[in-house]
Amino acid sequence: MVRTEGGYTNLVLPAVLAKHGLDGRDAAFATELAAGTIRRQGTYDAVLTACIDRPLRKVESAVLDALRLGVHQLLGMRVPAHAAIDTTVGLVRTKVGIGAAGFANAVLRTVGSRDLDGWLAEVAPDPAEDRNGHLAVVHSHPRWVVDELEIVVGEELPDLLAADNVPPRVTLVARPGRSTREELPGTPTPYSPYGVVLESGDPASVPAVAEGRAGVQDEGSQLVALALASARVEGRDERWLDQCAGPGGKSALLAALAAERGATLVGTEIHHHRARLVARATGGVGAPGVLGVLNADGTRAPFADDSIDRILLDAPCTGLGALRRRPESRWRRTAEDLEDLTLLQRRLLEEAVRVLRPGGALLYATCSPVRSETADVVTAVVSPRPELSLEDVRPLLPGVTDADGPLPDTAQLWPHRHGTDAMFLALVRKDR
Template sequence: MSGEGRERRTPRPQGRRPSGQSSREGRGSVRRGPVRAVQPARRVAYDVLRAVSETDAYANLVLPPAIADAGLTPQDAALATELTYGTLRRLGTYDAIIASAADRPTDGIDPAVLDALRLAVHQLLATRVASHAAVNESVNLVATTSGRGASSFANAVLRRITRDSGEGWQARIEEQARSDDERLALRTAHPVWVIRALRRALAAEGRGDELEALLESDNISPEVTLVALPGLAEPAEPRLPYAPTAFASPGGDPRRSVEASGGTVRVQDEGSQLVALALAGAAPIASGERWLDLCAGPGGKTALLAAIALEHDATLEANEVVPVRARLVRKALRAVPGDIVVHEQDGRALAASRPGEFDRILVDAPCTGLGALRRRPEARWRKSPADVAELVPLQVELLSAAVDALAPGGVVAYVTCSPHLAETTGVVQEVLRARTDIVELDARAAIADVSMSPIDLAVEGRSGSGSAQLWPHRHGTDAMFLALLQRPSTENTSSGKED
């Protein structure tokens, strides 16, 4: 099971396809009437939106190769990126506007047409693109993919939207809200259930007044950050404030820096670096230690831990249950000398088969990914409370299995890229209640010890918990959660679990 870059996904319901309409429309395979020219950047953005809608693709994985395949100039690539991510971030708000302008719910609009309308509304209300260009190009998109009848409908809806400003449409849809949370959801483009979960997580730290700042930060494109693998590369300027391995991208395509380094420099959020560094720094490293990354895909944290292990004569193993992601882990590890074993097993089974063997274990658990909405904005529209209910038992089982695989004195880091309390402190407390053979360490202190600058990690409201929560609005990182559990060197108590 893997955590980094992978969330459990629930397909977001799409609009109904009118009777007789091809299931392949919107992918450029069915064209009616004359083919009309569409500006390449808009076409790329539209194709990515269709992939996200139809196949549950993630834009951050689909967009770069789409830009490369289209041969876009840097200027057009920047436009395609803004159109794609901007549209996905505010999808729920744009759907409310479209429904009002079309005088019908969006599930009554063909999905291929709906994605073109969403793209157009973003241009009309949130960019400096000229209204006539946004309308004409979008109508051409619909004519190309869905036919003249659909393009006439799109034209009518978009002309209606151009009659008012973004502020006017925002006020109009907020007037229809049934609660303050629904009004906030329309204004900040977050589902109501996500807003409530984030509010509770902030309130647990005594910082509920930061909710709107957090929601706003989710809608701002994050800066590209890089990691220099310790002992194999040196971080360049400008440095980031916390992780000693982290630095900002110098601009342009970051893949060039990665390729030039042979993989010793990688794209990685500073929060991801901090939690891995905290595990490595939680206790002095002894030569010969054995480490395990239990949920390794796609391998970013694995590579960082592997480099640190190499510096200290420790041995790292990795595990990833999904074969394609296991291949990504192996690719990430190519830059680190040595033969690092990558298993392809259910993490629970692997840990159960290796009792008492490992000195440090990273459990970067599968989660809802609500802490990475800046990077994967479409995730907010895919997830539901049902995902949390499904994931929590798995998270508990993975962490419990990891504890069983700890050697005396060993430390396990439980990490999620979600601040949802059920996935974070809830999981940790459930595991702690079931056992008497582990103690919780101070994860806040562990992060502070590896940080180059003072870091504001809230204590209020976390009585009895040593966990740490990073936040995009406060730290400029993804909302990474970290808890550290240790099996004491001298065990005078027995496990609360049956053998």
């Protein structure tokens, strides 16, 4: 479903596990098998290329999927070689045919002749001659992604790439006024006062989550919503907007915070199915702090000039800061996507500026640290307009250190430093 239907691993897996009644160790095994295979696809494809006498694009897609699953069991999991090969070959025989099963058996026996380190020594470029090419194979990232990340993180690049391959912990958030952190099982998050890290178990089994009073949300995402809610606002503070609200995690937290202050939130989302997710997460119209969820284009927001007090623009992006949770993003995005995305991000930010009232607060965020999606977008919109300025957002992240962004007064969170998604934050002000 991830490859054939464009699904996201972290959203597809829970539904599949529930459908087949898997829990406990079986669910953990299935999760690691699927997510781990997608995460390490680049490394495994390099190994398979060395074992197959034709380009991988000429291998039937169903066979290639099965081979990747088999390679992950052989090189990335503690599965005995005979079991990994037998189950994979059996899968190919059932789904494709006897001939393909023989091919898979031969390939996997070759793969199983060495361990992962042995294969990397053969298939990864020499780091002395091509450092980034070596890192791309070893850490299973497309080369263009490695090059982009090096620009923003420098010598910490190996640490960041390694962190992208560590399965993320499940983090819950208590929605203020509806639940408390104390009623959630787990260890308190270091930065968000509303989060806990769930040590084990199904989040859906937590009563507050099942009832919609709490949710699953990365700590970095929580910090984005909290930064906007904590920003200084001059005068009226009643109308809040989440401009690109889907799937609704930040909207739900913002609505809870707004309700405590007598304010209301409107969420806009261009995609109908994502707008429905926002409505579900927030409780919809009439829920505390929720004025409405609109299926609307954020580049043509249905609001008057200078009418909104607080705006969150968590802009659509490459998602390269969330590769721990969405490993498939690294294989779906291309360098060519950046141009279209950055144009969209600028249009969205310009529209947010239009509806922001003077004295209000506008937080631009992305779950990508790539400079063209962060500093370049903010500079392109803010610099030409004398009524706009950046205010230091870092004081709105109490306890967070070592988070200077690529522009003065901006912030950048990192998986390898903070244990969060790589969220970028910029607080934009509009003078009267």
